[in-house]
Amino acid sequence: MSFTTSVDAAQERRQRWLSVLAKSPADRIDAVWQAFGPVPEHTVLRRPEIGLVMVQGRISGTGAPFPAGEMTVTRAAVRLCSGELGIGYVGGRHPRQAVIVATIDALAQADGWQQRLEEEIVAPLAEEAGARRRRRASAAAATKVDFFTVAREAGT
Amino acid sequence: MYVAVKGGETAIEHSLELLADRRRGARDVPELSTRQIHEQLALAVDRVMTEGSCYDRELAALAIKQARGDLVEAIFLLRAYRTTLPRFGDSLPLDTRRMAAERRISSTFKDVPGGQVLGPTFDYSHRLLDFALMANGEHPAAPTAPVDAAPDLPRVGDILEREGMLEPPPSEGSPHRDITRTPLTLPASRPVRLQNLARGDEGFLLALAYSTQRGYGNNHPFVGEIRFGAVPVSFVPEELGFAIEIAEIDVTECDMVNQFAGSHDVPPQFTRGYGLAFGHAERKAMAMALVDRALRAQELSETATSPAQDEEFVLAHSDSVEASGFVQHLKLPHYVDFQSELVVVRLLRAEVEARRRQAAFDRAAE
Known part of the structure; x- marks a missing residue:
């Protein structure tokens, strides 16, 4: 039972960093990776490949799925010499970002790297994404309508 | 030839x-x-x-x-x-309830929970040419306002659905077809129709949608809700077996609410049409929703008499690449084609001329 929980927790953590990294702008990933410093030997197992994912919508937003249109996606896979396999899937055509994401993913599964990666790469990028989201939301909030209600006079 | x-x-x-x-x-x-x-x-x-x-x-x-x-x-x-790229697979269906909405309006309820958020829209602009834009000056950043801690934008459709006033959308059916993989066949399922409309030409769909409003297949629409903003795209990579978010994309969706009188089995309730487009494309999403609803004529036992209700007419002519290709191919050399027609027309004209001459000769002989 506790084993399942820890597997789930590990999977959730991996899901989180892969998602944060994929949604970050390519130049930001590049910058934080450059600043991270030396990392162990690794080989690119799957060279970056650009392809398509069919984005599914749902009828009326909540009903049966339908194919809404495709998007470009880049993927890559990296293996550390110690055996950990990392993958990167990122929206758009970003070969370099896909390899960096795969390398971070592999490294985050190796002993002793996860905390530094979280502190120096994943958490700051997640914070930046939050800030971008807040900026957009606060511009939208300024356009929210305040209705003036005019009370009708009695008898008219 | x-x-x-x-x-x-x-x-x-x-x-x-x-x-x-x-x-x-x-x-x-x-x-x-x-x-x-x-x-x-x-x-x-x-x-x-x-x-x-x-x-x-x-x-x-x-x-x-x-x-x-x-x-x-x-x-x-x-x-x-x-067409040059491999397909990695299908995403999980977008959950537009999770949209970080930059715009969200409803024309059915003034006080819709979450409010009317106008976002960037041409709707209230005066459509006067702005000559200041020719001067290349810098524009100040847009005003901002504090954001609610958890801005919740419940779907208008969900609210009406709970009351039983609005038909629920069809839930998961059999695996749908993808018209980029298998050719379109008729009659088409609703997911196939929506895929076709989603990539369909905006001008064509706009004209059809307009025709329904003018009486050619009227379906009495209200904008239940339009929202535009960023939605995460989730995908299950084959190497992982679980979903990760691979991107955030901007989409526009329109949930159109339409009148329906009801039948023996269904008490009166509103029906719906749906539109979804990449980026900010409201006119397209609205036109798509109107045409989607019009194409449901048969399913809702309406008499289909108008072009917008004719599935074959709409789905076969919606694609701008196909339409423009077939119209524009007329520019390619048809020299031989035309020569053969020229021969036929000359022959026909010669026959007509001969007949006329014979008739004149006969009249003169009488």
């Missing part, structure tokens, strides 16, 4: 060079960057991504530049590019 026509290679080559020259325009004007296009002509980019059926802002901007701003040509370029 087509016959290979030799010659003209040099003319064609020079024509392509002239095209490139005209694309560049006057050399004393700075060249447009694709970044300028996707930042400052964003809605053109959105249309090309939607009808090109490929979400990639940079590629759509490049296509627009290459096509000299001809959006239908740009859509064609993007469609051609996508």
